[in-house]
Amino acid sequence: MGITDEIRESHLPTASLFTGTGKKKYPSKKFSHTRDNDKGAQRSFITEKLAEKLKLKPNGSDTISLAYFGGKSEQYRHIPTGRVFLHVQHREIIPLDVLIVPTIAVPLPNLQRNVKCLKYIEGLKLAHRITDIDDDFEISLLIGADYFWQIVQNKVVRGNGPTAVKSKLGYLLSGPLPEVKNASSVSYMFNVVTAPPNATDLERFWKLESMGILEDDTEKSTSGILNEYKENCITYKDGRYVAKLPWKEDHSVLPTNYEICKKRTENTIKRLSIETDILKNYGQIIEDQLKRGFIEKCDTNVTTSNPVHLIPHHYVKKDSNTTPIRIVYDCSCKSRDQPSLNDCLMSTPPELNDLIGILIRFRMNKYAIATDIEKAFLNITLDENDRDVTRFLWLSDPSNPNSELTTYRFRAVLFGATSSPFILCATILKHLELNNDKKASKYLRQDLDVDNVISSFQQEEQLLHFYTESRELMSSAGFNLRSWSSNSKMLQKQAINDSVIDNAQTPKILGMKWDTNSDVLLYxxxxxxxxxxxxxxxxxxxxxxxxxxxxxxxxxxxxxxxxxxxxxxxxxxxxxxxxxxxxxxxxxxxxxxxxxxxxxxxxxxxxxx
Incomplete structure (x- = not known):
């Protein structure tokens, strides 16, 4: 059983972080103590952004298991590690072995102003100076139980509010804040539990050897839901499929989320204004989605009978020359005692083809291909009655960070909703079933993995026919098959002429690599x-x-x-x-x-x- 003590801190003026090669002052945003009775669960984290500023080089990597609150499964992650040094009072230096991650958590509010009037903490040297600034902050360093008790000391000061605990950084505040009249009621819970895979995972560790052999009972239990959704919730209009959101029966009333969304959007813009290149790219992505009809502006003066809900967003950096960032929409954002959009949607898993079967068929014939669907989710139109729950805010003038906020909403299925993979799967399956008289439909149905297709053909004429027919078939539903790879020189030439060739020398094939020139697979x-x-x-x-x-x-x-x-x-x-x-x-x-x-x-x- 894990116990989490959360300490809201936004500045650590008395502490310095540095690496073995040099020293650099940098204030950490928040410390959170996570304690578990398994030593493997006691870990500390640092963001890639802070690691880059410290010029921290990874010294290895660790495999950990991540479990989320309310989740029914674990995810295994291989995370790079590094070592930093925390310089605290009395010239003491504490080495911290940390896991380097892109993001630790979404930005959190600074609630320190609420403790300014507490008499019992007057005169205490706090690790975090008290100000009237309400800005949100990002967590850059998360110290776990592996080092927490090297920092925390014995003295405790209690009063009518949060408890002050003495540490080598100054006093840390932890516990309930005094209630403030007319304050918005927003609840934040942050808890990280990590552990290496334990002995109970040993059976699953060996089950990889049974992939494609053992029957999966999950498909049986969800096939009825899938068929009902295809029949009742997906329609075809003007060359595109229109899908409804799969709402849970008797779900709670969805709040507008306006205040929390506005606050988080403003903080995102504030961070972007420091990095002008990323702000420009951010604005270009939204502008491109607007031009392509994936999103639309909302007239907030027009009343609607449909529920209205706003979603905050932020960016994550990608290792890509063409798309350096990706915008992430937080459909799990919620206020206290109120649900998020994801809480109200069904999270039925998509019906996926057997991975082993796909790979075996890929190797069966002389000529092979690999392709994927461009922006698959965004090419499914969202039902008109569901669009107002996907509203978000953005700058009216992206070149001016101080311009007013404009309200947008999605016209397409957004990536970030828990039900989106299920909607994509159901839509593609319905389209292929309605066109089952075409040979390409059969191959797409059996060789599709989410939005990737790999298949093979004995004759080159069959391959070229599939290329032409599959592109026409998917295009009739608004989908574009792009990034074509093949060992066929004729298909490569055709794909180059159609500007859909994958220029990678060894494209990725479901976790492996394929050298199309020598037609070999490699790891x-x-x-x-x-x-x-x-x-x-x-x-x-x-x-x-x-x-x-x-x-x-x-x-x-x-x-x-x-x-x-x-x-x-x-x-x-x-x-x-x-x-x-x-x-x-x-x-x-x-x-x-x-x-x-x-x-x-x-x-x-x-x-x-």
């Missing part, structure tokens, strides 16, 4: 270092990064899984140096794993027949 290169001290965490970290859906590397990867099973059975701690005998086994495995992941193999099963 992403992941060289495992031979370290002096080996731990269970390190072994799991490296072995779980090898993605082998077809099981072609099983002769080696199963040995790694057997070694991990042995470590779990002997109950070794995550960061305890392992016995010499096990370290020798692992070093032998490193050589084989590094060698086997450089293996290439023919994409076509029968190339020599």
């Amino acid at each position: 992403p290169v992941r060289n495992i270092p031979n370290t002096q001290i080996v731990t269970k965490r390190e072994i799991l970290q490296h072995t779980s990064r090898i993605y082998d859906p077809l099981g072609l590397l099983n002769q080696v990867t199963i040995r790694a899984k057997l070694l991990l099973q042995e470590l779990w059975q002997q109950k070794f701690e995550w960061d305890m140096p392992l016995p010499d005998s096990i370290q020798e086994k692992w070093r032998s495995l490193i050589t084989d794993l590094n060698s086997v992941t450089k293996t290439t193999f023919p994409r076509y099963y029968f190339e020599n027949t």
